[in-house]
Amino acid sequence: MIGVTHLRHVSLITPSLSEQSQYYEKVWGLDKVYESGDSVYFRGASPENHILSLHAGEKKRLHHIAFGMVDKNAVDEAAETLASLNVPIVSPPGYLDEAGGGYGLRFVDPDGRCIELSAWVDIHTTDWKKKSVDPMKLNHVVLNTVDIDRAVDFYTKVLGFKVSDWSEHQMAFIRCNKNHHSISFNQAAHNSVNHIAYEVDGVDEVMRGIRNVREAGYEIMWGPGRHGPGNNIFCYFTDPAGFVIEYTCYLISIEEESEWEALVWKRVPHLMDRWGVAGPPSKEARAFMAGEPDEGWALKQYQYQNK
Numbered sequence: 001m002i003g004v005t006h007l008r009h010v011s012l013i014t015p016s017l018s019e020q021s022q023y024y025e026k027v028w029g030l031d032k033v034y035e036s037g038d039s040v041y042f043r044g045a046s047p048e049n050h051i052l053s054l055h056a057g058e059k060k061r062l063h064h065i066a067f068g069m070v071d072k073n074a075v076d077e078a079a080e081t082l083a084s085l086n087v088p089i090v091s092p093p094g095y096l097d098e099a100g101g102g103y104g105l106r107f108v109d110p111d112g113r114c115i116e117l118s119a120w121v122d123i124h125t126t127d128w129k130k131k132s133v134d135p136m137k138l139n140h141v142v143l144n145t146v147d148i149d150r151a152v153d154f155y156t157k158v159l160g161f162k163v164s165d166w167s168e169h170q171m172a173f174i175r176c177n178k179n180h181h182s183i184s185f186n187q188a189a190h191n192s193v194n195h196i197a198y199e200v201d202g203v204d205e206v207m208r209g210i211r212n213v214r215e216a217g218y219e220i221m222w223g224p225g226r227h228g229p230g231n232n233i234f235c236y237f238t239d240p241a242g243f244v245i246e247y248t249c250y251l252i253s254i255e256e257e258s259e260w261e262a263l264v265w266k267r268v269p270h271l272m273d274r275w276g277v278a279g280p281p282s283k284e285a286r287a288f289m290a291g292e293p294d295e296g297w298a299l300k301q302y303q304y305q306n307k
Contacts, residue, residue, distance in 0.1 A: 002069075002074075002077075002078045002081055002082075002117070002158060002159045002160050003069065003070065003074060003160055004067040004068065004069060004117065004159055004160060004161070004176040005067070005068040005069060005070060005176070005177060006067065006068045006176065006177055006182070007065075007066075007067055007068075007137075007138050007139075007140065007141065007176070007182040007183065008048060008051075008066040008067055008068045008116075008118065008121070008138075009048070009049075009050050009051045009052060009053065009065075009066045009138065010051070010052060010053075010062075010064075010065050010066070010138060010141055010196055011052075011053040011054075011055065011062070011063035011064045011065070011066070012052070012053070012054055012055070012060065012061075012062060012063055012193075012241075012243060013054075013055050013056075013057035013059070013060060013061045013062070013063050013297070014054050014055070014056065014057060014060050014241040014243075015056070015057060015058055015059055015060060015241065016060075016240045016241045017038065017040065017054055017055075017056040019240040019241075020054055020239055020240045020241050021040045021054060023216075023239055023240050024042050024052060024054075024239070025042065026216070027212055027213060027216040027218070028133075028135065028198070028209075028212075028213075028239075028245070029044075029131050029132075029133045029134055029135050029209070029212070030042035030043065030044055030051070030052060030135060031043050031044075031128075031129075033049070033050055033099060033124075034050070034099040038055060038056035039053060039054065039055045039056075040053065040054045041053045041098075041099040041100075042054075043124060044134070044135045044136050044137050044138075044198065045128040045134040045135065045136045045137075046136045046137040047123040047124045047125070048121075048123065048124075048137055049099060049100030049102075049121050049122050049123060049124065050099050050100060051135075051137055051138045051198070052138075053098070053099070059292065060241045060242055060243060060292060061192075061193075061292065061294040061297070062113055062114070062192075062193050062294055062296075063114065063297070064106060064113070064114035064115060064116050064298070065113065065114075065115055065116065065141055065183070066104075066115075066116035066117075066118055067115070067116070067117055067118075067159075067176065067182075068117075068118060068119065068121075069104075069117050069118065069119045070119060071119050071120065072093075072103045072119055072120060074119060075093050075103055075104055075105055075117055075118065075119050076093050078105065078117050079092060079093045079105050081158070082105075082107050082158070085158060087107050087108070087109075087158070088107060088108040088299065088306075089105060089106070089107045089108075090106050090107060090108060090114060090298045090301060091104075091105055091106035092105055093105045096116075096118060096121075100121040100122045101120075101121060101122055102118045102119060102120045102121030102122070103118065103119050103120045104116055104117055104118030104119065104121075105117055105118075106298065108296065108298050108299045109151070109154060109155075110147070110150050110151060110154050111143070111145050111146070111147075111151060111191045111296070112191065112294075112295060112296025112298070112299035113143070113191070113294075113296055113298070114296065114297070114298035132208050132211075132212060133200060133205050133208045133209040133212055133247075134200065134201065134205065135198040135199065135200055135247070136198075136199050136200065136201060137198070137199050138196070138197070138198060138199070139179070139182075139197040139198060139199035139232075139246075139248050139251060140179070140181050140182050140183060140184060140197045140248075140251075141182075141183050141184075141193070141195075141196050141197070142171075142183070142184040142185070142186060142193075142194035142195050142196075142197075142289075143183065143184070143185055143186070143191070143192070143193060143194055144185075144186050144187075144188035144190065144191060144192045144193070144194045144289075144290065144291060145185045145186065145187065145188060145191055146187075146188065146189070146190060146191055148169070148170075148171075148172055148185050148186070148187040151172075151185045152172045152174065152185060155174055155183065156174065159176070160176070161174040161175060161176050161182075161183070162174060162175055162257075163262045164180045164181055164229070164230075164252075164254065164260070164262055165180070165181075165229040165230070165262050165263050165264075165265060166229075166262065166263070166264045166265065167228075167229055167264075167265050167267055168264060168265070168266065168267050169187070170186065170187050170267060171184055171185065171186050171187070171229075172184060172185045173229050173230060175254065178253045178254050178255060179251055179252075179253060179254075180229070180230040180231075180232075180251050180252040180253070180254060181229075181230060181251075186289075188290060189290075190290075190291075190293035190294070191293065191294050191295070191296070192290065192291030192292055192293060192294045193243060193244075193291050193294070194244065194289045194290075194291060195236060195243075195244035195245065195246055195289055196243065196244070196245050196246065197234075197245075197246040197247075197248045198245065198246065198247060198248070199248055199249060199251070200247050200248070200249050201249065202249050202250075203233055203249060203250070205247070205249070206224060206233055206235055206247045206248070206249055207224070209235070209247045210224065210235055210247075213237055218237060218238075219237075220235060220236070220237060221236045221237050221238055221244065221281075221284075221285050221288060222234075222235070222236040222278055222281045222282065222285045223235030223236050223246075223273075223278045224275075224277065224278060225272075225273035225274070225275050225277055225278030225279075226273060226274045226275045227271075227272065227273070227274070228265050228271035228272065228274055229263075229265050229271075230251050230252055231250065231251070231252050231274075232248045232249065232250050232251040232252070233248060233249050233250050234246055234247070234248050234278075235247050235248075236281075236285065238288050242288065243291075244285075244288050244289050244291075
């Protein structure tokens with residue numbers, strides 16, 4: 001199995017690059033660290049070089065998700081493992097041509113998504129200028145999948161993730177470190193991004209984030225509330241391109257692996273929101289979370305290169 005250390009960043013393709021960039025810098029609380037042509041990179045309050053990058057495109061979809069590894073050797077070993085399993089590698093191990101640099105590779109998962117594994121990426125050593133809300137890092141990414149069992153099988157058996165909990169057979173919450181989940185899969189009619197969660201330091205910052213978003217003229221999509229699986233506080237919004245984004249905090253940390261047993265949670269309103277304030281997501285919220293069908297740009301590129 002491949003040893004992933006943490007969720008590093010998410011990269012999105014958007015038809016609303018300028019508006020979206022302003023939103024994440026002026027409203028959401030991130031800092032722009034690099035801009036080149038049709039790409040913009042943003043950091044949070046943690047040392048991670050960037051936690052979000054936006055790239056101009058005709059329609060909104062996922063560009064890639066990046067996970068950290070210990071060092072160059074781990075990346076090279078991952079490449080050998082993936083190749084032995086006939087996993088499509090779209091960028092072989094090498095020094096990365098993106099903000100923060102580093103050494104990594106990119107491959108295509110069973111749903112056609114581009115996944116990056118990287119090490120030696122530059123970190124920030126300068127102090128973060130305190131804002132009213134300070135997103136620290138990516139907490140988790142939730143993906144819609146046409147085959148939840150296939151997705152979970154790949155991420156656990158190949159990448160070494162572990163299942164933390166299930167929401168019946170509709171959602172699977174899986175982890176690559178002590179965080180209850182770094183990535184989750186939701187059974188759906190098509191592959192797409194469901195939502196992206198940014199971690200803040202406590203419920204007060206969640207509430208200040210709500211204020212900032214409202215003052216900028218945007219509304220809450222779902223929340224605030226507290227989930228059953230993971231026990232995290234949540235509040236969901238949509239960005240200018242229509243991606244669903246979340247402020248979250250207090251996600252369970254699994255300290256003792258031997259003592260943790262994955263549960264199958266019932267999909268009932270009082271477990272979707274344990275506070276009973278937000279209730280289950282509305283029909284409109286679910287439509288946003290369904291996203292647009294994403295066939296995967298990297299899979300198409302790989303197929304073209306290997307005709």
